[in-house]
Amino acid sequence: MLAEHFDVVWVEGELSNLATPTSGHLYFTLKDADAQVRCALFRQQARYLCFRPENGMQVLARAQVSLYEPRGDYQLVVESLEQAGDGALQRAFEALKKKLAAEGLFDATRKRPIPRLPNRIGVITSPTGAAVRDIVTVLKRRFPAIAVTILPVKVQGTEAKFEIVKAIQAADRSGLCDVLILARGGGSLEDLWAFNEELSPAPSYACETPVITGVGHEIDLTI
Secondary structure (H helix, E strand, O other): OHHHHHOEEEEEEEEEEEEOOOOOOEEEEEEOOOOEEEEEEOHHHHOOOOOOOOOOOEEEEEEEEEEEOOOOEEEEEEEEEEEOOHHHHHHHHHHHHHHHHHOOOOOHHHOOOOOOOOOEEEEEEOOOOHHHHHHHHHHHHHOOOOEEEEEEOOOOOOOHHHHHHHHHHHHHHHOOOOEEEEEEOOOOOOOOHHHOOOOOHHHHHHOOOOEEEEEOOOOOOOO
């Protein structure tokens, strides 16, 4: 009755009570702040794991709802297990990078030459973040005669990617700027995700105006 009613479910939680007997099966508990559920990942499925499960790890399980009759325990029989949060995001990032590279979006021959002495620089970023202050300070120090136009956008959250695309396209159509800088400060992979979605690189690739990106800290890498 449980299997018929629930079919396949996706459950996210923290791994705990992980047991790895010699049989190759994995037994563990998925928990959050309010609840927990016993889980079993059998050897046939466990061999397809691309990471080593550990207690405390946040995971996403695809499972069948079941009952272990000998103990009368409701449990999840896990069919696949993947890392949640940054782990899942990192895999999505790598997959998209590979796809876009195959389409030629990272081809160095597509890079636009940057003018040696631009008349106007457009800066696409949050008007209140640290990045815009740093950029303006450096530009004033190095060549204060160059005009700077701030094109304000959100740089985090679900609406950010749409605002960034519109700003790049509008600046390119206007022809007012000789070069564009797309920038934001550092953050987690999730914070920077607006720059890692498939919509993000297309307008820069099609833009006739050269676009320079400065997203995150030196160690951060975005699409």
